[in-house]
Amino acid sequence: MSNTRQADPTISPDEVAARREDDDLFVLDVRNEDDYEEWHIENSVNIPIYDELLNDEFGGLEDSLDEIPEDKEIAVVCVAGVTSASAAEFLRERGYDAKSMDDGMNGWGRVHVTYELEAVDGVTQIVRPGTGCLSYLVYADNEGVVVDPSLYLEEYQSVADDHGVEIVAAVDTHAHADHVSGGRPFADERDVPYYLHPTDAGELDEYEAIEDGDAIAVGDRELEVMHTPGHTPGSVSLTWGDALLSGDTLFIRSVGRPDLEGSDETDVREAAAELFDSLDRLTDLPDETVVLPGHMSDEEIRPLATTLGDLVADNELVAVNDRNAFVDTIVDGLSDEPANYNQIKAINWGKEPLTDEAASLELGPNNCAAS
Template structure:
């Protein structure tokens, strides 16, 4: 990487490893874009339009507010205006670099974590989108769960551990990101697993059913049908690990309105979700919950024992399940639903096999993650 550019992955690493005290992230996008989606801990000086015109007057007026003794990572949409701002700052004595490809690059970052709390699971986190996927492995074999469209990340993770990928699974038909599962399975000539209720018009799908297992080395990945977020949502048990997909998050649950947003349909789906959560919360307290998304949780890997999750007060919707209060659960979901994930209808059509991804497929999933119910 050029000495005038920051690799987005390096920015993510420094933030994740608590090295961000020596890194000041300056976001020069317009305020609305920044408020919608940003790098945690960044500072916004909304001068994007000015920088397009090579106007540095507002930036010059903020120089006294910027640190002279700290590296500055300047970010914009695609790395063009941030490069201009970083050059201007260097000319004024600042150690400033542009984040390569801007927030577009940030959205493609993937970070790997071996989950020490359980055996045989690698968690792959996308800090820019809140998406989480997994490599469940035993012996020399692995199954990939919920991969992004950047399939090389999973091939590399397997190669680094001398693992052979023997299957690829989606916990459901995703609405927030384009799945790479079919492509990865096709490239490797291994089965692609998905519950039939979420298969849409897809071909070459090995349909999952409740209670079935997927062999991984000498172990099994057990399928639990947990509908609600989607009709075909599943969770996977792998030893004491629960890959909970978009059914159960650490601070919320999966929203039930992305198939049909009419109130009656949402209430019915929320009721099914309540039943699914009752099933999951009946598992052993030592079960390690590994969700398919996160919001602003900073722990890595993203993992919490079910007993601890039930005892905490940070997941309001789960507390209703603990209290067996389905009515309050459904009402809270109906009242608290926020904006849907960006481009979710188009993404769903691609993941159902009804549309082919176009040249803008990477841009479709950029933005905040809105898959949680509240």
């Protein structure tokens, strides 16, 4: 058993994210079982002793020591990094190399991991493993555009700085229901355009409308706009050469759910029919098109990308080629709605103000896929 004494008894969420494939790191989640089942770090192990730790009781942890490896570094996770600190200290006193993950799952929800795309020139993928959200920096000729950015604007500025590009616009592929958009704040802070389809603009008045067939200049290249309604009425997909930024219309193994604008079954069926037509249009693109979606689930490939030909062959929902059968399949397979989605939508539509508390609304699992 290690007798390591750390000068700093904490580990950052970014380091945990970077070491997810590291067999020498054991991630121990001490939250209650229901919270763990709803949302957790992949491959972590749950010992549900959160309530005991709140009362400074360690019997459950002591009884579970056989489940904790003695020869690995332990990252202990809770909600906000408080009870995990107590658990990590308890383990260190017994010789374990244990650290508490800073800010717990709250911190995990803020992690951004950057991936360069070898198959596509001028695109960087930015993944939030804690929320399943993906965004992009598209760049050419020293200019860049951020697509579907989160509220954590410094992440995108850092990527742009690394590539030596100036960000000249922000784009949302739709009005998000699962996370608060950083598009408007980014555009306001830098005095650049914020692009959105008008059907998804709600009560916003400070945006640049984009329609089907429009093009957004990025240096000496262009992002081309395809209106692909279904997930939302104003959903768009963006083509960039041989790449497709598909937003929440098309995922690697699923498609965007059509029920977040209205829960009435008639509305959902109409939206699902629109989605079928949008997917039909997207799948007419060349098979070699590289699909870059707006969300991930449990796919292990990084960066998250595949060719359209492979996606069509593997995506069961895309394979349904009858509109009525597709609509029935979508309606029958809908999962739980994203947490706080009505309030998040209201912020993104300009119906509620963007406050410092907004970031807490999006913490939790991502449920924007149809199944």
